[in-house]
Amino acid sequence: MKRDYPERPIIxxxxxxxxxxxxxxxxxxxxxxxxxxxxxxxxLELGEKLRDGAAREALEETGxxxxxxxxxxxxxxxxxxxxxxxxxxxxxxxxxxxxxxxxALPGSDVSEVLWVTEADLAEMNLRDSIAQVVRxxxxxxxxxx
Numbered sequence: 135m136k137r138d139y140p141e142r143p144i145i146x147x148x149x150x151x152x153x154x155x156x157x158x159x160x161x162x163x164x165x166x167x168x169x170x171x172x173x174x175x176x177x178l179e180l181g182e183k184l185r186d187g188a189a190r191e192a193l194e195e196t197g198x199x200x201x202x203x204x205x206x207x208x209x210x211x212x213x214x215x216x217x218x219x220x221x222x223x224x225x226x227x228x229x230x231x232x233x234x235x236x237x238a239l240p241g242s243d244v245s246e247v248l249w250v251t252e253a254d255l256a257e258m259n260l261r262d263s264i265a266q267v268v269r270x271x272x273x274x275x276x277x278x279x
Contacts, residue, residue, distance in 0.1 A: 137177070138165075138221050143210075147184055148175030148228035149192035150206055150271035155251055157268050158233075159258070160195055160244040166213050166222045172264050173228060176243065188229045196247055197239045200231040203278075206270040209263055228267045230274045 137144060150173050151158040159171045174195040178187040185202035192200045206228045213222040238247045250258065252272050255265050 139219065140223060143223045143225045145178040146175055146211070146224040146226045147178055147187040147191060148173045148226055148267070149188045149200060149202065149231040150228055150267055151192060151196070151198060151200055151231045151233055152271050152275040153233050153249070155272075156249040157252075157271055158196060158198070158238055159248050159250055159260075159264075159268070160240070161246040161248075162243065163240075163245040164243050166211075167261075171248070171258055171260055173267065174244070175226070175228070177224075184227055185229060188227075188231060192231055193236070193241075195241045195244045196236075197241055198236040199234045201234055202229040202231045204230050204274060206230050206274060207263075207267045211263070228271075230271050230278075232275075 160174050162168050162170050162172055174192045176191045188202040189200050192198055208227050211224040211226050215221045240247050
């Protein structure tokens with residue numbers, strides 16, 4: 135299914151990777167959100183389970199092997215063009231992820247990776263939905279320790 139001007143919403147999965155007091159953000163190298171900081175993630179593949187998709191996307195985009203646990207948020211990400219047509223429409227499911235192995239390096243679809251603290255979020259000009267889900271990740275990770 136094509137991603138721009140799709141016939142129906144696309145299911146996307148996100149990996150909110152938390153290690154200690156830091157979460158991993160990636161700078162998007164492709165549309166939508168090109169140049170913006172976000173969490174690793176992408177489209178779910180046919181036949182793939184949600185948590186497996188989040189772990190696969192984390193590996194592809196960051197080089198980290200992760201385990202995906204609880205759902206942090208589910209939301210719509212809809213972008214319209216100048217004519218008001220829906221250019222992108224994702225239903226996103228973000229998971230709390232714990233890194234198991236690997237080194238955080240930019241992979242497919244990203245140009246940079248960055249470990250950030252919760253205090254760093256306010257200075258990063260993030261979309262509200264990204265900042266909120268990362269904060270939920272910090273809260274969930276601190277209660278599971």
